[in-house]
Amino acid sequence: MNAPFLTLALPDATATDRLGATLAPHLGAGDTVLLDGQIGAGKTHFARALIQSRLAALGRIEDVPSPTFTLVQVYDGSPEIWHSDLYRLGHPDDVLELGLEDAFDEAICLVEWPDRLGDLAPDAALLMQFSLSEQGAARSVAFSGPAKWQERLQKILTQEGWI
Ligand SMILES: Nc1ncnc2c1ncn2[C@@H]1O[C@H](COP(=O)(O)OP(=O)(O)OP(=O)(O)O)[C@@H](O)[C@H]1O
Ligand SMILES: [Mg+2]
Incomplete structure (x- = not known):
């Protein structure tokens, strides 16, 4: 993967929620x-915020459990959302x-522990690397991936006032 093209501070869990809600409406089939x-580091927290935001837009309130043991949780919709750990x-x-x-x-896929995919990781994927800060509870996230994603994200995050 390329070097990150952008890093955002996530000072608290609410910021992670906001980022999930920001990206949610912009994802589509094949992302x-x-x-x-x-x-x-906050991977599940982010995925849950994103999924719940998409479901809420359809008037649905659902639990979004961590796929720790099931490996995959699938949420109905067009497209479906696949959350895997x-x-x-x-x-x-x-x-x-x-x-x-x-x-x-075909779906929107959110994958925790993507190193397990080996060569099966899609080339077109967006990679979000979450980090814990050395002191305190804050997190940060670094984005990397193909130029197409860089352009998309820059647009979304500018529009939503993140950058
Ligand atoms: N920006 C943030 N600042 C502080 N705490 C956060 C932030 N984002 C998430 N958290 C909290 O971090 C905790 C752990 O998050 P989470 O379960 O999402 O980790 P994970 O990366 O999915 O871990 P695992 O590898 O075990 O699946 C949760 O209590 C969550 O609320
Ligand atoms: Mg997790």
Whole structure:
């Protein structure tokens, strides 16, 4: 993956919620967002905020549990949203069994522990790397990915006053 093209501070969990809600309406079928970062970095928190924001736009209020043990949670819609946590994945080939390859083409996919994908990670994906600060609870997130994503994000984040 390329070097990050942008980094945002996330001083508290509310900021992570806001970022999820900011990106939510801009994602569509075939968009994959890889959520990287150590345990507790805020990957699930971000994914939950994004998914709940999309569901709320459809008038739906649903629990968004961490896919820690199920590996994948799928949310109905057009497109569907696939939220996965691959921490416990045994082998990259298991990704095929989960059906993730087709989902990468057809759904919105949010993937925690994307290093487990090996070569199966889509080239067109946006990578968000969450980091914990050395002191305190704050987080930051660094974005990387293809030029197309850089352009899209710059537009979205400018429009929403993040940058
Ligand atoms: N910007 C933030 N500032 C402070 N705390 C945050 C921030 N974003 C998320 N958190 C909190 O961090 C905690 C851990 O987050 P989360 O469960 O999302 O981690 P994770 O990256 O998914 O970890 P895992 O690898 O175990 O799945 C949660 O309590 C969440 O509310
Ligand atoms: Mg998680």
